[in-house]
Amino acid sequence: MKEGLRQSMAWVHTWSGLLVCWLLLLVFMGGTAAYYKHEITFWMKPELHKAADAPSRVTPAESATLAVRELQQRAPTANAWFLDLPHERNPLIYASWTNPPSKGMTREERRAAFRTQNFTLDPMTGEKTAAPRDTRGGEFLYRLHFDLYYMSAIWGRWIVGVASMFMLVAIVSGVITHKRIFKDFFTFRPKKGQRSWLDAHNATAVLALPFHLMITYTGLVTLMFMYMPSATKALYGAEQNTMFSEVFPNAERVKPARELAPLADIGPMLQHAERAWGQAPTRVVVTNPNDANARVELHRPSGQQLSNIEPSMTFDGASGALLSDAKPLSATLDARAAIYGLHVAHFADTLLRALFFVCGLAGTAMVATGALLWGVKERQKYAKVIAKGGKAGFGVRLVDALNIGAIAGLPIAFAAYFWANRLLPVEMGERSNAEANVFFIAWGLAALLAQVRPTRAMWRFQLTVGAVLLAGIPVLNAITTDTHLGVTLFGGPGLRPVAAFDIVVMLLGLLLGWAAWWLGRKAKKAAARQPSNPASTTPLEAA
Amino acid sequence: MTLLFLSGLALAFSGFAATSITMDRHYADIHGRGKEASRVTRLRLRTLGWIGLALSFMACIGASGWHIGPVLWCGVLSLAAWSVTLLLQYHPRKVMQGAWIGIPAALLATALLLR
Amino acid sequence: MTTITWRYRGGVAARTVAAIGGGYVLTSIASALIAIALPLPRADAVTIATLLSFVVYTCVILWVFATTSALRAWIGVVAVSAVLGAALWIVGRMA
Numbered sequence: 182m183k184e185g186l187r188q189s190m191a192w193v194h195t196w197s198g199l200l201v202c203w204l205l206l207l208v209f210m211g212g213t214a215a216y217y218k219h220e221i222t223f224w225m226k227p228e229l230h231k232a233a234d235a236p237s238r239v240t241p242a243e244s245a246t247l248a249v250r251e252l253q254q255r256a257p258t259a260n261a262w263f264l265d266l267p268h269e270r271n272p273l274i275y276a277s278w279t280n281p282p283s284k285g286m287t288r289e290e291r292r293a294a295f296r297t298q299n300f301t302l303d304p305m306t307g308e309k310t311a312a313p314r315d316t317r318g319g320e321f322l323y324r325l326h327f328d329l330y331y332m333s334a335i336w337g338r339w340i341v342g343v344a345s346m347f348m349l350v351a352i353v354s355g356v357i358t359h360k361r362i363f364k365d366f367f368t369f370r371p372k373k374g375q376r377s378w379l380d381a382h383n384a385t386a387v388l389a390l391p392f393h394l395m396i397t398y399t400g401l402v403t404l405m406f407m408y409m410p411s412a413t414k415a416l417y418g419a420e421q422n423t424m425f426s427e428v429f430p431n432a433e434r435v436k437p438a439r440e441l442a443p444l445a446d447i448g449p450m451l452q453h454a455e456r457a458w459g460q461a462p463t464r465v466v467v468t469n470p471n472d473a474n475a476r477v478e479l480h481r482p483s484g485q486q487l488s489n490i491e492p493s494m495t496f497d498g499a500s501g502a503l504l505s506d507a508k509p510l511s512a513t514l515d516a517r518a519a520i521y522g523l524h525v526a527h528f529a530d531t532l533l534r535a536l537f538f539v540c541g542l543a544g545t546a547m548v549a550t551g552a553l554l555w556g557v558k559e560r561q562k563y564a565k566v567i568a569k570g571g572k573a574g575f576g577v578r579l580v581d582a583l584n585i586g587a588i589a590g591l592p593i594a595f596a597a598y599f600w601a602n603r604l605l606p607v608e609m610g611e612r613s614n615a616e617a618n619v620f621f622i623a624w625g626l627a628a629l630l631a632q633v634r635p636t637r638a639m640w641r642f643q644l645t646v647g648a649v650l651l652a653g654i655p656v657l658n659a660i661t662t663d664t665h666l667g668v669t670l671f672g673g674p675g676l677r678p679v680a681a682f683d684i685v686v687m688l689l690g691l692l693l694g695w696a697a698w699w700l701g702r703k704a705k706k707a708a709a710r711q712p713s714n715p716a717s718t719t720p721l722e723a724a
Numbered sequence: 725m726t727l728l729f730l731s732g733l734a735l736a737f738s739g740f741a742a743t744s745i746t747m748d749r750h751y752a753d754i755h756g757r758g759k760e761a762s763r764v765t766r767l768r769l770r771t772l773g774w775i776g777l778a779l780s781f782m783a784c785i786g787a788s789g790w791h792i793g794p795v796l797w798c799g800v801l802s803l804a805a806w807s808v809t810l811l812l813q814y815h816p817r818k819v820m821q822g823a824w825i826g827i828p829a830a831l832l833a834t835a836l837l838l839r
Numbered sequence: 840m841t842t843i844t845w846r847y848r849g850g851v852a853a854r855t856v857a858a859i860g861g862g863y864v865l866t867s868i869a870s871a872l873i874a875i876a877l878p879l880p881r882a883d884a885v886t887i888a889t890l891l892s893f894v895v896y897t898c899v900i901l902w903v904f905a906t907t908s909a910l911r912a913w914i915g916v917v918a919v920s921a922v923l924g925a926a927l928w929i930v931g932r933m934a
Contacts, residue, residue: 186905193904349893350900357901367744367809388805391798398893405889412888415871416881427882485789513883517890519791528792532729536799543802
């Protein structure tokens with residue numbers, strides 16, 4: 182390391198990137214998909230599509246009253262009710278509740294029970310919609326990107342946190358080591374082998390650098406008190422709960438009084454809020470319903486603010502009187518909420534959300550091109566050995582295999598998840614777990630096959646499988662449901678998310694298909710130059 | 725708001741296009757090997773380029789306010805930069821022609837912002 | 840190209856431990872010190888100190904690999920941690 186700053190940073194960049202890139206691909210793909218988790222969940226519950234098609238002419242106050250009536254019947258003694266009222270990204274009324282934990286229930290049993298504690302209402306009729314199939318929808322992909330799976334959430338978050346720290350180091354070291362960051366700003370030279378991979382890596386990285394830096398740092402911030410607890414320990418000692426109630430003052434839950442008091446009509450509360458805000462509330466949280474200490478919190482989207490904390494208004498549940506508005510936050514706490522908000526991008530409207538999605542895809546491409554570039558560069562070192570008929574080193578083979586398994590295998594997994602959603606029998610038990618298992622089985626198979634034969638042919642095979650599965654989803658949709666592209670493209674605005682999903686996965690499938698075709702063309706060209714070398718089993722050469 | 729976004733995008737594209745053609749490599753791609761932009765051209769185009777980016781920023785603020793606007797602008801910049809990069813590789817002359825879109829975009833943005 | 844000797848590998852390993860492990864210790868101490876030193880309400884201080892910790896950690900990691908030798912890296916991390924740690928202990932005693 183006596184070589185100077187640029188060289189040491191190049192070394193750091195290579196290794197901090199390479200060691201975690203395959204996990205980061207999962208995190209990036211899951212996180213990018215998560216920007217549309219509501220739309221994905223909606224696509225994965227075709228039973229709800231009919232209700233969403235009709236335009237809702239019911240006011241939010243009426244919707245909420247309908248939901249509360251149903252909740253009073255089904256869960257009068259719950260400790261909290263959550264209502265999502267119809268708005269842009271969700272045309273139906275969604276209600277759920279939590280019960281006080283009963284003794285003797287394991288965490289698994291509580292979670293299984295929680296998944297049944299919800300219903301969806303059609304705002305037009307006030308009736309329950311057809312029961313949607315048991316699926317976690319987009320929530321699975323969202324949780325996957327920080328909780329991982331098949332392990333406790335804490336473990337998953339630590340692993341992703343470490344990987345994110347590696348990524349942060351990779352980004353900063355990458356900027357330091359990039360000699361010609363301004364001269365090469367707009368440079369992309371295809372068909373030049375290693376140089377082209379480097380250009381692609383630079384273009385996807387540098388031209389969205391603000392996003393990549395932001396998303397990595399803000400990602401760490403979402404769990405910062407867990408990752409870096411020393412400041413909390415220094416100022417609060419062992420009283421972590423006090424810290425949380427001071428840093429998140431509006432998340433406090435008041436305890437039930439254990440005194441029965443019927444819940445006041447929430448219609449007037451919603452109307453009051455709508456008058457005060459100039460827009461309708463989108464979320465209602467009722468704590469301790471039918472208790473003397475009941476609270477009704479109304480939330481609206483933060484509008485022009487970055488903060489993910491929604492402005493809210495709290496009413497006394499029993500009397501209907503307005504309690505204090507949410508406590509205003511200090512500038513620092515506001516900034517923290519804005520930093521958090523930047524990561525989850527709740528503030529993003531259709532256009533901006535699409536930009537976040539595109540930048541997320543660019544991040545995925547950045548990680549992928551980086552890993553591929555390493556493989557190409559490393560293989561160069563073995564060029565003479567390979568020409569004499571020898572084999573490339575162990576590291577190259579491993580990286581090749583991991584690259585195929587992640588870059589081509591993960592899209593297969595995502596596609597398989599959506600195929601499972603349409604094909605698994607609706608009545609089956611543990612259905613949502615089964616869908617998740619299909620994701621990992623598909624990924625596991627792809628990764629395993631890649632380890633066995635990390636060749637160019639395997640690249641083409643897996644890219645083709647991914648392409649067919651993804652581009653085939655709209656076709657699958659047409660065969661298995663009534664809300665296929667032929668209907669959704671011309672239907673009401675409520676079904677547009679379904680159409681958008683079909684179109685986006687089709688485009689992604691076409692992209693993978695193009696990649697497979699391009700690889701095939703290169704193989705033919707290479708074979709034409711060296712007729713003695715069977716192109717299909719050549720590992721990915723200096724491209 | 726969509727119009728402001730589109731004009732912001734066009735302005736960013738125009739700004740990047742203007743600055744990119746002053747760079748040696750890209751100038752040579754357009755005008756022939758070894759050619760370099762004169763100092764005057766470089767100064768003029770780069771100034772216009774930065775003005776385009778600044779106007780793009782204003783358009784994004786106009787579209788989404790002072791908090792979300794800058795975020796939108798970053799996304800717009802990325803989109804514009806990728807477009808210029810691809811165009812420079814495959815149709816470098818179109819970059820020069822495309823840069824002119826900045827003028828109508830600037831007029832549109834100004835009109836919308838002053839409303 | 841650096842020859843991959845055992846000495847080289849040792850240097851890399853030493854720096855890695857200094858960066859990841861030593862860096863985390865240094866960052867934790869620094870973050871606690873920042874939190875205590877900031878003349879702000881507790882909630883604000885703990886938030887700023889924790890927000891900054893990732894910046895500090897990144898800088899420490901990069902410095903460890905940029906500096907001229909693994910030995911220097913270790914001395915640097917240990918020395919700064921010791922100084923900050925002493926400061927933290929003193930402030931803790933004063934409270």
